[in-house]
Amino acid sequence: MASGKLIKKGAEAELYLTEYNGKPAVLKRRIPKPYRIPELDFHIRRTRTRREARLLDRARRAGVLTPVVYSVDDERMEILMEYVSGTRVKEFLLSGGDIGIMRDVGRSVGTLHSNRIVHGDLTTSNIIIRDGKLVFIDFGLGEVSDSIEDFAVDLVCFEKSFQATHYDVMDDAWPLFLEGYRSVFPRAPEVLRRVDEVKRRARYL
Ligand SMILES: Nc1ncnc2c1ncn2[C@@H]1O[C@H](COP(=O)(O)OP(=O)(O)OP(=O)(O)O)[C@@H](O)[C@H]1O
Numbered sequence: 001m002a003s004g005k006l007i008k009k010g011a012e013a014e015l016y017l018t019e020y021n022g023k024p025a026v027l028k029r030r031i032p033k034p035y036r037i038p039e040l041d042f043h044i045r046r047t048r049t050r051r052e053a054r055l056l057d058r059a060r061r062a063g064v065l066t067p068v069v070y071s072v073d074d075e076r077m078e079i080l081m082e083y084v085s086g087t088r089v090k091e092f093l094l095s096g097g098d099i100g101i102m103r104d105v106g107r108s109v110g111t112l113h114s115n116r117i118v119h120g121d122l123t124t125s126n127i128i129i130r131d132g133k134l135v136f137i138d139f140g141l142g143e144v145s146d147s148i149e150d151f152a153v154d155l156v157c158f159e160k161s162f163q164a165t166h167y168d169v170m171d172d173a174w175p176l177f178l179e180g181y182r183s184v185f186p187r188a189p190e191v192l193r194r195v196d197e198v199k200r201r202a203r204y205l
Pocket residue numbers: 008009010011012013014015026028067081082083084085088125126137138
């Protein structure tokens with residue numbers, strides 16, 4: 001695959017802007033980590049590449065928008081996917097955008113969990129607003145699970161990263177997220193009780 005223009009070099013992957021059938025596309029390539037044992041490194045990158053491609057499709061079938069996966073190469077650790085043109089929820093909120101968006105984020109996360117999809121890296125950098133709709137990306141740490149504990153940990157991690165990035169709107173925005181989450185996911189009360197427990201445990205450690 002021709003790589004195209006580097007748009008981002010993340011902690012884990014390089015992202016290139018390229019084309020697929022004349023349409024803008026993103027190539028996400030997981031790069032080797034020199035500090036990992038090579039066999040283990042290969043295994044981790046392959047697992048995350050496969051997992052990400054699978055979950056992007058699964059989430060879309062569940063009704064949560066994600067970039068269309070055009071191809072996966074689990075030797076080169078590459079995913080070629082649709083380019084999502086828009087603004088990330090992070091920049092939207094940091095520039096004073098309406099915190100009501102967090103209700104929609106909550107509904108989408110509730111829909112993922114209803115369909116047994118744990119995202120694994122919920123942050124406002126991993127949600128893009130396109131034409132007023134939310135598109136979720138970066139599922140490499142996700143999994144299919146039915147466990148209340150896994151759902152709770154997904155929320156606790158999100159809350160932590162949200163608090164760190166959006167502390168100024170946290171107190172007003174987070175309840176909206178929870179409202180959206182509760183409105184679509186019947187097991188939300190159970191998950192939210194577990195969230196409190198996970199936080200209590202974390203404090204004792
Ligand atoms: N399909 C896409 N369309 C448009 N932009 C994208 C797409 N995929 C990724 N990006 C952009 O590249 C950034 C990094 O992508 P991604 O989160 O998948 O990689 P990452 O290596 O896990 O990065 P990070 O460590 O920052 O989370 C995203 O925050 C987003 O700005």
